[in-house]
Amino acid sequence: MKTPSNNYQWVTTEDGSQTLHSDLYGEACHSTSGAKTETLLHYLEGCEVTTRIERFSPFEILEVGFGLGLGFLTTLEVxxxxxxxxxxxxxxxxxxxxxxxxxxxxxxxxxxxKWITPKLVEGQYQNVKLSIIVGDARVEVAPFLAQKNFHFHAIFQDAFSPKRNPHLWTVEWFELLRQHSHAECILSTYSASSSIRKSLLESGWKITKGHKFGPKRSSTRARLTGTNDEDILTHLERSPVTAIYDKNVGEFILKSKGES
Ligand SMILES: C[S@@+](CC[C@H](N)C(=O)[O-])C[C@H]1O[C@@H](n2cnc3c(N)ncnc32)[C@H](O)[C@@H]1O
Incomplete structure (x- = not known):
């Protein structure tokens, strides 16, 4: 398969599915333990999509980071x-x-x-609609959502890692997502970083542990109702790391470099 541009290389992951390594971000779009398995586990299962779709019509899913489209294709298959x-x-x-x-x-x-504008692609088939906002999410997503009346039931938070892509893990970002979420939304992400968990808490999400996959010790799920996982809260209270705010992204990147 050809690559989207010279900035990417194909990587075959352990379940046989492929992902792309981005030279721009210095990271692959999925875990090398299995791109498809990870997508099914963290997003389809993590957001309980197959059971909850019966209750909401249309079921509204927001994905952070389209990448090679595996999140969409796997959702379509399921x-x-x-x-x-x-x-x-x-x-x-x-x-x-x-x-x-x-x-x-x-x-x-x-x-x-079709390209509706240079910043938006939309397609529809039978009862399914796909919208891809093209451009920097920090600039394009808020105005797009402000014009619509979405109440997302599921959020696949699948940006590159907080160290490489911190702007999409900030308190301000998670606040924006919360404002456009249904009261019963489930946000699921592969990351178990203490910083992003603090960002989620400070933006009003309740957090629990998600599935473990590959070498990672756990992952994170967030809801707008219910209670926080006590173990996570105890761990976070002891952790010196802070939530990521737009204003301290630079500092966060410098500290992350020091750690690695
Ligand atoms: C981990 S990959 C997503 C993989 C994707 N969910 C899939 O299943 O193929 C993260 C994606 O987020 C995109 N991204 C990073 N920063 C962004 C930003 N500020 N706005 C929009 N997209 C961004 C990257 O270009 C990359 O394609």
Whole structure:
């Protein structure tokens, strides 16, 4: 398969599925322990999509980081097109979006997809809608969401790691996501970092542990109702790291470099 641009290389992961390594961020888009398995575990299962879709129509999913589209393709494979769902994602690199639209043009929803503006691609097939916001999420997502009336039921928080992509793990970012979430939203992410857990807590999310996958000790789920996991709170109270705010992203990057 051709790569989206010279900035990416294909990596075959341990379950046989492929991911892309980004030279721009110095990181792969998925765990090398299994891109597809990780997507199923952290996002489809993590957000309890197959059970909760029966209660909300359309079921609204927000993905942070479109990448090579594996989150969308896996959701399509699991949910099909009979039930009603809307998948909204965002991607800073237009080369990835152009590559995806070309690579998957045999899928009806992609064959139908159009550039509505230079910053938005949309496609629809049967009861499924796909919207990809193209550009820097910190600039493009708030105005896009302000014009719509989304109440996301699931959030796949799948940016690159907090060290490489800190702007999408800040208190301000999670506050924006909370404002556009349904009261029963589940946000799921592969990260178990204390900083991002503090960012989630300070922006009003309740956090619990998610599945362990590959070498990571756990992952994180967040809800707007319920209680926090006591073990996590005890651990965070002892941890010297702080939540990430837009104003301290620079400091966070410097400290992270010191740690690695
Ligand atoms: C870990 S990958 C996402 C993988 C994807 N969910 C999949 O299943 O293929 C993270 C993606 O976030 C994108 N990204 C990073 N910073 C961004 C930003 N500020 N705005 C929008 N997208 C961003 C990267 O270009 C990358 O494609």
């Amino acid at each position: 949910l099909g097109t009979e039930r009603s769902w809307h998948f909204v994602s965002m991607e800073i690199d237009p080369d990835l979006v152009k590559w995806f639209l070309d690579e998957y043009k045999s899928l009806p929803i992609i064959a139908d997809a």
